Amino acid sequence: MTSAALNSTPAILPGSGGMRGALSDLFWRRPQLLLLLMLLPPVLWLGIVYIGSLFALLAQSFFSIDEFSGLINRQFTLKTYGDLLQAANLDIILRTVTMAALVTLASAVVAFPIAYYAARYARGRWKALFYLGVMLPLWSSYLVKIYAWKLILAKEGILTWLLAKLHLLWLLDAWLSLPVVGGNSLSVSFTGTFIVFVYVWLPFMILPVQAALERVPGNLVEASSDLGASPGQTFRNVLFPLALPGIVAGSIFTFSLTLGDYIIPQIIGTSRLFIGQAVYSQQGTAGNIPLAAAFTVVPIVIMSFYLWGAKRMGAFDAL
Amino acid sequence: MRSDGSQPAPLGLKIAAACGLLFLHLPILLIFVYAFTTEEKSFVWPPPGLTTQWFAVTWNRPDVWEALSLSVRVAAISTAIALVLGTLCAAAVSRTKFFGREAISLLVILPIALPGIITGIALRSAFSLADIPFSFWTIVLGHATFCVVVVYNNAVARFRRTSGSMIEASMDLGADGFQTFRHVVLPNIATALLAGGMLAFALSFDEVIVTTFTAGQQQTVPIWMLEELIRPRQRPVTNVVAMVVVLVTLLPILFAYYLTRDGDQIAGSGK
Numbered sequence: 235m236t237s238a239a240l241n242s243t244p245a246i247l248p249g250s251g252g253m254r255g256a257l258s259d260l261f262w263r264r265p266q267l268l269l270l271l272m273l274l275p276p277v278l279w280l281g282i283v284y285i286g287s288l289f290a291l292l293a294q295s296f297f298s299i300d301e302f303s304g305l306i307n308r309q310f311t312l313k314t315y316g317d318l319l320q321a322a323n324l325d326i327i328l329r330t331v332t333m334a335a336l337v338t339l340a341s342a343v344v345a346f347p348i349a350y351y352a353a354r355y356a357r358g359r360w361k362a363l364f365y366l367g368v369m370l371p372l373w374s375s376y377l378v379k380i381y382a383w384k385l386i387l388a389k390e391g392i393l394t395w396l397l398a399k400l401h402l403l404w405l406l407d408a409w410l411s412l413p414v415v416g417g418n419s420l421s422v423s424f425t426g427t428f429i430v431f432v433y434v435w436l437p438f439m440i441l442p443v444q445a446a447l448e449r450v451p452g453n454l455v456e457a458s459s460d461l462g463a464s465p466g467q468t469f470r471n472v473l474f475p476l477a478l479p480g481i482v483a484g485s486i487f488t489f490s491l492t493l494g495d496y497i498i499p500q501i502i503g504t505s506r507l508f509i510g511q512a513v514y515s516q517q518g519t520a521g522n523i524p525l526a527a528a529f530t531v532v533p534i535v536i537m538s539f540y541l542w543g544a545k546r547m548g549a550f551d552a553l
Numbered sequence: 554m555r556s557d558g559s560q561p562a563p564l565g566l567k568i569a570a571a572c573g574l575l576f577l578h579l580p581i582l583l584i585f586v587y588a589f590t591t592e593e594k595s596f597v598w599p600p601p602g603l604t605t606q607w608f609a610v611t612w613n614r615p616d617v618w619e620a621l622s623l624s625v626r627v628a629a630i631s632t633a634i635a636l637v638l639g640t641l642c643a644a645a646v647s648r649t650k651f652f653g654r655e656a657i658s659l660l661v662i663l664p665i666a667l668p669g670i671i672t673g674i675a676l677r678s679a680f681s682l683a684d685i686p687f688s689f690w691t692i693v694l695g696h697a698t699f700c701v702v703v704v705y706n707n708a709v710a711r712f713r714r715t716s717g718s719m720i721e722a723s724m725d726l727g728a729d730g731f732q733t734f735r736h737v738v739l740p741n742i743a744t745a746l747l748a749g750g751m752l753a754f755a756l757s758f759d760e761v762i763v764t765t766f767t768a769g770q771q772q773t774v775p776i777w778m779l780e781e782l783i784r785p786r787q788r789p790v791t792n793v794v795a796m797v798v799v800l801v802t803l804l805p806i807l808f809a810y811y812l813t814r815d816g817d818q819i820a821g822s823g824k
Contacts, residue, residue, distance in 0.1 A: 258729035268730075269645055273657065276642040276701065279634075280660050284698050287675035294678045344576070347569030355562040364574075366810060371577040373752070373806045375759045377778045378795045382580035384782065385587055385596045392583065392598040436577060465563070494668020497761065501782050510670050514765075523678055530671050537667070 295527035306523060314524045318532070323512070327532055330509040333424075334492035337431040338439075338485045344432065345439040345484065346477070352440075353447035354455075368444075372437035380501055383430045387421040387502065417504060427503035434498065435491050439484035446480025447473075482544045489540060493533040509533060581799060588796040593789055607789040617794060620777040627689070627773060628757040631696035635753045636746060638697070639704025647712035664699040672699065673766030680767070687769025695767040696760060700753035707749030707813065708742060715741045748812040751805035759802055774798060 261268040297306050298313045317323065352364035371379070386393050397403050410416040410423065417423030450473065458468040496510025507515070509529060516526035588607065590600035611617055642661055646654055664672050676695050685691065719741070723733040761775035768776060774794070781791040 276638040287679035290679035291675040351570035388596040
């Protein structure tokens with residue numbers, strides 16, 4: 235650069251002037267105004283569309299449906315919540331919560347080795363591979379994943395074929411003849427529903443557990459074995475307690491997603507309903523939006539308690 | 554100090570981790586085989602024969618094209634809205650401390666933290682209370698709401714890594730607020746926004762639970778698939794669509810990963 239070029243530009247440019255300059259100066263002098271303008275659109279959108287809708291939902295749950303005309307009676311009542319306590323509805327709630335708890339436990343067991351390997355042993359290229367290996371199934375289409383399991387679990391599908399090759403068909407038949415978990419084929423049994431739930435939510439468990447395990451220094455594990463602990467003891471007394479916040483964080487997802495899902499049990503499962511299906515059929519075919527709204531309050535209440543407990547265990551730091 | 558790679562992993566752990574990863578990936582790969590099967594009526598394995606005729610059949614199905622067109626338009630507009638709202642929110646939250654900051658990040662995350670069915674039925678009951686008929690825009694309204702969080706997360710992470718001194722330097726050198734945004738802030742956050750936008754697009758393209766409550770009679774690709782899963786009409790066509798959906802969502806995710814991969818260093822904090 236020549237000295238002439240340097241001299242032609244002053245060190246500090248004059249204000250650009252005009253509307254734009256005035257506006258720019260105004261924002262500089264009053265950062266609060268800029269902050270307000272930046273926050274207004276997203277807060278308005280989420281506040282009106284989302285929070286507004288949640289309140290509409292809550293309001294609906296205090297309405298009731300006229301049993302003769304089928305019209306919604308817009309007057310405050312607790313009758314709809316009373317309906318929720320019928321034996322059939324309590325069954326649905328209990329079934330869903332049990333399924334959510336079992337799915338959460340199984341996801342934790344399957345996720346732990348993957349997360350532990352990725353956190354402690356995978357390096358460089360392998361680390362990236364593990365990361366993508368969890369992210370790709372997490373982001374690939376939810377319906378396609380369910381569809382893939384319909385193909386696998388079908389009576390004529392690959393799983394039956396594989397078991398026949400291994401001469402293990404008697405095992406499948408014995409399992410399917412069990413009362414609650416069995417059924418005509420795996421794709422119309424609770425076992426099938428359970429497997430698909432675990433499959434679909436597994437990545438949500440792996441990521442927080444891995445994040446928690448990344449923070450465990452490797453020399454803690456070595457110190458434990460130096461002091462004479464067996465691998466089992468090290469796991470129980472050192473690794474597991476340190477990974478627990480991660481597991482609880484992951485369980486928030488697996489538990490909450492299972493509570494609210496209505497598509498998986500509809501496609502792979504029995505005709506006995508889960509909370510999500512009850513909500514869907516109440517608002518759709520039955521046209522009983524108040525009862526549907528009251529049903530959705532159940533997972534909200536359960537999750538509030540769950541989140542409160544998780545926060546006390548420090549799970550949010552592992553997210 | 555971590556003793557990196559000083560000892561190999563126990564065999565049992567290796568096997569368990571490998572089995573877990575196979576469990577995650579084999580079912581998706583299976584879809585690719587079924588797209589070529591000659592079997593029309595059942596899900597029989599192994600496929601009796603292989604053919605590519607179903608691609609042609611799918612190509613000529615107008616309902617598939619309509620669903621695809623609706624899905625792409627919804628995803629594009631929702632992504633655009635989410636990009637604007639998510640970036641504004643991220644900029645405000647990461648640059649300044651103000652009263653209610655925590656509440657705002659909670660507000661953004663809530664639509665994705667609560668089960669989709671709650672978002673869905675909440676929107677549905679709001680539409681019914683306000684007498685809003687179902688349309689293209691009711692779908693967009695729902696999708697944009699839960700897409701904001703994806704853009705927000707990506708943008709917040711990048712803003713945290715962008716040193717504030719760069720903005721001060723730009724101002725010191727005489728750029729006004731708009732010039733600073735255009736020439737300093739935007740180039741820094743561009744790849745994060747692109748990644749967030751792609752993830753938002755993939756999320757919207759794939760969403761089914763909220764959409765069933767806000768779509769009325771219209772069919773997006775996931776709703777079309779759900780319909781086929783419940784009442785199958787032509788199974789091979791569903792297989793082909795499933796395979797295409799896997800590929801269409803795979804590319805943006807890989808690209809988004811590539812864009813945000815090496816972002817550990819803080820821009821503008823170097824020597």
